[in-house]
Amino acid sequence: MEGNDRKFRVFAKLEILIILLKKERMDLEKIETVEPFIINKNLGKHLDPEKTLTQTNAEGLPAVKLSQEEKYLFDIRGWILFEGVLAAGQVEEMRDFCYRLKYDTESIPEHHRSSIGGPLEQLIDHPLLLGFMNEFVAHPPLASQDCYGFRMDHSGLLFRKTGEGGFSPHNGNGILRFPGDSCVYRCIPGKVNAGMVRVAWELNPVEEGKGGTLFVTGSHKGVFTAPESLQSPDSPIWETYGCSEGSVLFFTEALTHSPTTWKSEKYDRVPVFNCYNTVNSKWHNWNPHPDHVAEMPTKRQTLFRPVHVAGNVIGGAYRD
Ligand SMILES: [Fe+2]
Known part of the structure; x- marks a missing residue:
């Protein structure tokens, strides 16, 4: 009798365990498959971002969708590096242009004398950049197939010698900041x-620890004030990277x-x-040369449209 009771208790425990495991699997499946609920302007109506987010860039190249792993890594770390994105020929042409910008500005037409000029223009809506911004910055009601759901806020060449x-x-x-200073998550x-x-498009190799940008991984979600030790660039809390030329860092x-x-x-x-922001926010006091923007394909020009929301989408309906 006692033996049968024990057997029953073991079976009962196993059954509970199986139910729990099944439930856990179902919960995991839900997390992996259910679309996020993005609220639109119309009384909490759900919006499907896939219907509006721009699928091709101004040159007709398809946006590179981030993988689940890439999205996860950027979210938990706050930064991500993609190595070897640009081809060798592209890097060479762009790097030469940067040296002309630095040392031979007069050789460049005036409206292209900037870090979005000449061959650098193709970086501002590169297919990988479009995929990244669609995921992490774009506001779907302000996007369409003719109009990016985000804007370009600044560009600069951070040229440095030893x-x-x-x-x-x-x-x-x-994660604790209110909208207003743009440095929100x-x-x-x-x-x-x-x-x-x-x-950051790195057009020369970066040797790890030799001057690449420093990060405190995960600090975008931090709730405490940074410790005094962070005032030293040698603190082990700082992380950095090394990469080949033609890599890009977000x-x-x-x-x-x-x-x-x-x-x-x-x-x-x-x-x-380069720097990007939501369509209704502007942090930098920077604007591209208007004659340069006028030369760009129409879709690329939408990176520089006015900073407001109402009606500010070409080929879409921001209220839907
Ligand atoms: Fe900064």
């Missing part, structure tokens, strides 16, 4: 708005990060630093 550049840590705690299950995002300005002195004896630093 010994140039300094340490200047800033930001962090993005907001999320719901399965969806993120990463606020203002910086994109990071949210909500993350604690810092430039640091360029120490490489082998290479100059030649990064184009």
